[in-house]
Amino acid sequence: MTSKLKSTSLSAESTETEILCIGTELLLGNILNSNAKWISEELALLGIPHYKQTVIGDNESRLKKAILESALKCRVLITTGGLGPTQDDITIQTIAKAFNAELEERDGVWLDIKNKLSKKANIISQRNRKQAFLPRSAEIIPNPLGTAPGIIWSPKNNFTIIALPGVPSEMHAMWKQTTASWLRKNLDLHGIFVSKNLKFVGISESNLADKVSDLIELKNPTVAPYANLGEVKLRITAKGKSDKEAEKLITPVVAKIRDRTGKLFYGSNQDSLASIVLDLLKENNETIAVAESCTGGQLSAEFTSISGASNNFIGGVIAYSNKTKEDLLGIPKTLLEKYGAVSPQTVVAMAQGIQKALKSNWAIAISGVAGPEGGTKDKPVGSVHxxxxxxxxxxxxxxxxxxxxxxxxxxxxxxxxxxxxxxxMLLERR
Amino acid sequence: MTSKLKSTSLSAESTETEILCIGTELLLGNILNSNAKWISEELALLGIPHYKQTVIGDNESRLKKAILESALKCRVLITTGGLGPTQDDITIQTIAKAFNAELEERDGVWLDIKNKLSKKANIISQRNRKQAFLPRSAEIIPNPLGTAPGIIWSPKNNFTIIALPGVPSEMHAMWKQTTASWLRKNLDLHGIFVSKNLKFVGISESNLADKVSDLIELKNPTVAPYANLGEVKLRITAKGKSDKEAEKLITPVVAKIRDRTGKLFYGSNQDSLASIVLDLLKENNETIAVAESCTGGQLSAEFTSISGASNNFIGGVIAYSNKTKEDLLGIPKTLLEKYGAVSPQTVVAMAQGIQKALKSNWAIAISGVAGPEGGTKDKPVGSVHxxxxxxxxxxxxxxxxxxxxxxxxxxxxxxxxxxxxxxxMLLERR
Structure with a gap:
């Protein structure tokens, strides 16, 4: 599966967009900037080039400066946050001041806000009236979920500012209902982007890059590596006049990469290692059970985070103490005493124990020293069987x-x- | 416990800091910018003023421009990302170019990288040698977890650039080991901030805010509420000439809040619900076991994420199928048939089953419909026993x-x- 997205025009300047997220809580590190991520993905899907994101607090002079800087450089500035009713919500006022424009109470907006508020509370705060004051020539973005309307406003030639609220659900709804179609209609978008992620395990980012270094030099499609803890990803992105043309560019590159990487490649896009293992088990209608010691439930949680896992994952045991290993997995005390809990003998007995108890086709067992305490000279922190x-x-x-x-x-x-x-093991067996 | 932090000087310019996160994956919306959030929190703890964050892709000219813009405005620029071994990792090279400086291979760095790589792989990629080339006068930030060293470099008077890797675990370790103490020593920080987080469960953010609305108006200490999924936090921050003075301001406010919230308050700072439950079990030297269905290991993982959990958490069963509930928890088939897996009868039998099997003092069992499939009219998605x-x-x-x-x-x-x-239940029993 590949995701389809419209692409950048040849004249980047006519479509270039920046994101400006406004809120002191972002600068204090109180919340993750999920709005920037969400809009970035939407812009990529629309094929709108976007090279910069900025975060500014609820401070008028800094905000005004940031807005005017963007107005010099880009076609569209998308802001989130600062549309609420309290004193620290200053986005609309500051945008207007930046371009010496007046705010005026727009027809029907206050009535709409009062209607919405009366459904939630008995007392309607006059604070919210502020949200009806908008620049005269701004197009209003209706807010289907909250009181704050957004605006699409072009205070000068070839520069439009789109102000959206910071509440994610409201912002998403307003994007889908109004903003995306405005961007599609008003920006000069040509071509289609198609992007595909290939995922790898058992190889470092640099060793993977060595294997595909010639492909990383390509201009269309582009190939870019990203590292995660224990995993690496290659993102292949093609630009074409149509989906078909873009996909045609991707296919041979994917084939080359898979040919060079063999079983180091494990899946694409939304696949996870656990989902791939479940898929492989499904092929023969097999079941799996687990016995976890040092991972304490995380392997089970990885399987059960996937909807429908119960068809193949039947359960397991968290054997966090030796006694649990004896009682639930039937591991002989003598074996634990002879080899210790962190040993190949014990971990095999754990796997066989849970497999026998649950009559599963497969079983995984893990036992190790996760630290920071509990390490010894023979079995230091980080040794895992x-x-x-x-x-x-x-x-x-x-x-x-x-x-x-x-x-x-x-x-x-x-x-x-x-x-x-x-x-x-499942692949070898095929 | 409270955390102690040095505070902002009166001359903000001498300490003002910006964060610049580098990586095309951020602009594509592939990942959340958790690094910006993490550094923001650390800067707030240190009392270093920070008014702007920027995200730029792996593009030399845009990156160079962003660096030079910051150099005009702030005392310290902290960058994350782009220190890897591949072609698109250009941070160090671009920083050097921005200030017309040469890179030189620094003594011992390549040897250190080779040592680290040889522990992980048989083949050492020459690509990593690039990571040993740093500006001549830059101080090296050792990377205890990965190959990429960071730098602390002052290319001009009153401007320092601190380049850290984008991999969160490496960045955190390098911050704690080297960066934070450099900032403390080299920036002109006056006064002391002391901050304390109080954590609550079983109350909404707005209802909690109502209970402490008078305290939220305070100027020193400040009291600010933050909501998380299922939990709420109040952050109390005081500024004083000394730790003692600041803590003296916090103590009566904490007492007032705890008085008004009773058992809704569950812990402070680094406490989690699981760590508090383990602490309460420790008081009487008791053990706990779990039987999880729809949470599939997440409750166990919550306990075992805490170092030393094994003193009280002895293990559990992931009973993801009815068969597992029968086989490992001894639940009669007739009970499951009569009441269903998602029922008070079954969940009690699960708890009693694991308690009996592992001879624990306490047991928790969870069974429900986590969705998105599997809901019925009687037991819709979201019903959990x-x-x-x-x-x-x-x-x-x-x-x-x-x-x-x-x-x-x-x-x-x-x-x-x-x-x-x-x-x-543990509190009531006290």
Missing amino acids: IAVTNLQSHKTSLENFGEHLSRPNIQRLSVIRSLDLIRL | IAVTNLQSHKTSLENFGEHLSRPNIQRLSVIRSLDLIRL
């Missing part, structure tokens, strides 16, 4: 992630490696 | 989170409500 078993055989793996890694990272990498181990 | 049992008694709770909620949100809220239920 993994076992995967099916009805015929089993495989084990000892990972040494290193003592410097944090507990969450050791837990996360253990989950990734265990999913990759079973993925490779 | 929770049971908490100890050796004497049990409590159950039926949550109706609503069909509009996403699967991850229903799973998360189920975990929060189950932890709050046992927390209240």
